[in-house]
Amino acid sequence: MASQTPPPLLLLLLLGWGGDSLQERPNFVLMMVDDLGIGDLGCYGNTSLRTPNIDRLAQEGVKLTQHIAAANLCTPSRAAFLTGRYPIRSGMSGSSRPGVFLFTAASGGLPPREVTFAKIAKQRGYETALIGKWHLGLNCGSSQDHCHHPHAHGFSFFFGVPLTNLRDCQPGHGTVxxxxxxxxxxxxxxxxxxxxxxxxxxxxxxxxxxxxxxxxxxxxxxxxxxxxxxxxxxxxCVLFRDRTIVEQPFRSENLTQRMTREAVSFMERNSARPFLLFFSFLQVHTAMFASAAFKGSSRHGVYGDAVHEVDWSVGQILQTLGRLGLREKTLVYLSSDQGAHLEEEVHGGSNGVYKAGKSTNWEGGIRVPGILSWTGTIPAGGEISEPVSNMDLFPTVVGLSGASVPQDRVIDGHDLMDLLQRRRERSQHQFLFHYCNSYLNAVRWHPPNSKLTPDPPPDPHGGGLMVPFVPAGTSVWKAFFFTPNFYPEGKAACFHTHVCFCTPDYVTYHHPPLLYDLSRDPSESRPLTADTEPAFWAVLAAMEEAADSHRRSVQPVQSQFSADKLMWKPWLQPCCSTFRQLCRCQQDRP
Structure with a gap:
């Protein structure tokens, strides 16, 4: 019997209608460096660290100069990045400290009801992988249920750590x-x-x-x-391959190189079909480490060595995309989950001219690098100074994968493609809200009648960004309802702790709120008053009204940072051997 040719309409449906075929959808390589400061990269003004691969990525794409993390700590920031929603909406923020998970055997985590861009991409036929740091929970009721595991949130392949790179994971670095x-x-x-x-x-x-x-x-x-x-x-300190523990405790040395090999292998295996790779670096979070090839390579100790190794890894990713002929088919993104961790007072990066760092909502804690490149689709060599958020990657990835954003929940991010391709000049974010745990800490407002100027030239002394001269009428307002109490006065540290706390005992409330114009004062050094700013009361009234409206949009959900969900539970402890053997193994040879 002769074979039958499908009718034209059926053939179009099989291949994909309207340019939505699987082969025509872009790949995604999304890279997030842990605790990297905006002043650490050459393309953002640093002249004392060498980041040629990241700098080249910026030259080939677009550099965002007001790219804002939706939270100032790892866990809530990553939840917002993956879901496009403020962490308070998913319960990924708590009212007390700490604001991150500190035990692998805690029961809190990103709730199963949340939808990540990886889950949607997987439904659209993408191969998906997370390599590196997760920090969004692991188990709920037993050590094997993996209810918060990356597999449960759309990542088909996982090679990495479920928690973070604690100082306890490095001998001689003390304890968190x-x-x-x-x-x-x-x-x-x-x-x-x-x-x-x-x-x-x-x-x-x-x-x-x-x-x-x-x-x-x-x-x-x-x-x-x-x-x-x-x-x-x-x-x-546990290293997983999918659901199997392959090293406990893991050894940091050469871990970035091992993760890079895994990323390269994943792209090679899936070069013929669309894929989404989330490469989540353990560096440059404390405890600091660098492989032998990079030790002593910088003028900034092990922190600088780690930045150099991250840049090398980015170079390997880009070389692989080029070798596979995928640069014109791949959207590449690089950022940090929050600003450099200056409050640690042991090792830290540079946040440029921006005040403070990780765990605060001063600009140094939330203004992070943002680089996007897609050869032939995003114009090269551009800078965008409009306020955007790491939550914007969710609708951007979802839209490019051929899907629609969920309509049954509030999505706070906005698709970036029109802005990146210059089809629009302004960000869709008129207001951005900055939380400290579950407390609304500050509001950013870019009124629709103002336009930002590009970033200033680099500081020739290698200190990051210089303060720009911005003409009048280009305001980006920021109001603080409370601020952390720094101790000693004028230093970066908060009460001799590793992070700044948000609870009433550790903050100062402001009536009226502290008001800054970031376009004139990016370092947040001169709060405005009614005497120095004629529009002082009108601006505050608009921002407080927006804050009230935003609060009303937040529906109560169960917090994943309650004492019960944060505490260590022995029945949830992942262990590759018996407790008598101290949960110790090495099944994956580096």
Whole structure:
């Protein structure tokens, strides 16, 4: 029997109607560097670190100079990036500290009801992969349910860590669990000495058992603290391949090179069909590390070495796309999840002229690099100074994959393609809202009648961006309802902690709110008053009205940062061996 040729209409449907065939959809390579500062890259003005591959990516595409992270900490920022929604809408923000997951065996995570761009792309026929850091939860009820695993959110392949690169994962770098700040050793010691003095003086006789019990209590608490800190690497520093633990605790050395090989292999395996790769670097988050090839390569210690290694990795990704003939078929994006972590006061990057850093909503904490390149589709060599958000990648990816954004929920991001291709001059974000955990901290307003000028030329001294001269009438307003209390005054640190807290004991409320014009004062050094700004009250009234409207749009959801969801639960602990063997294995040879 002769074969039958499908009718023309059926053939068009099989191949894809209206240019929506699987072969014509672009690939996506989305790269996020952890804690990278906007002042760390040559294309943003740094002259003391070498980032030639990232700089070339910017020359081949568009550089965003007011690219804003939707949150100032890792977990909520990444949730917003993947879903296009403020973290408060998905419960990925809490009212108390910390604002990130600190245990692999916690039960909180990105809720299954949330829709990520990876989930939509996978439904559209894409091969999807996450390589690197996840930090959005793992399990719910058992150590094997993987309800928050990347697989549950649209990533078919996963090679990376479910938490983050804690300092505990690097021998000799200390611990992120500053338990001595919460166990009052000094107070207990004072009580012990006072009780002994009273007893010996005869003023107050203590029974022998109680007197001997006090130092025993101190020793027990000290032992428990030391034991907990010693076991953290075995509990939290876990490397997965899909759902299988391949290294526990993982070794950081050469990990970026291993992840890069995995990324290259994924692109090679899927070069004939559309793919989405999310490469989520562990660097340059503390604890700092760099492979042997990059140690000592910079003038900025191990932090600079790590930046150099990230740039090398970006170069390998771009070379692979070129070798496979995919540069004209691939949208490439590079950013950071928030600003450099200056508050750590150990290792830190540069946020240019912008104030403070990670964990704050000053510009240094949320204004991050933003580079997009798509050869032949996005004009090369451009700069866009309009306010945009990392939430904008969700509708951009969804639209280019041939799908529509979900209509059953609020999507806060906006498709970037018209802006990137110069079909429109202004961002669709008139207002952006900045949260500190679940507290609305600040509002940004770019009124529709103002237009921004390009970024200033680089600082010849290598310090990042210079303060631009901006003519009147180009205002980008920013109002703070409260600000973190810095200690010591004028320094980057907050109360000798690693992050700045949002709860009332650690902030100062402002009535009226602090108001800045970022177009004239990008360093946020001179708050405006009614005497210095004629439109002071009118601007604040408009921003407070927008904040009230935004608050009304937020529907209550279960917080993923409640004490119960943040705490360590032994029955959720991923372990590649028995607890007796301290959850230790190495199944994946580097």
């Amino acid at each position: 669990f500053q338990i001595h700040k919460y166990l009052p050793y000094g107070t207990m010691g004072a009580v012990l000495l006072s009780a002994a003095a009273l007893h010996l003086s005869g003023a107050w006789r203590l029974r022998r058992g109680l007197l001997l019990g006090l130092p025993v209590l101190v020793l027990v608490l000290a032992g428990l603290t030391a034991g907990f800190v010693w076991t953290v690497p075995y509990l939290n």
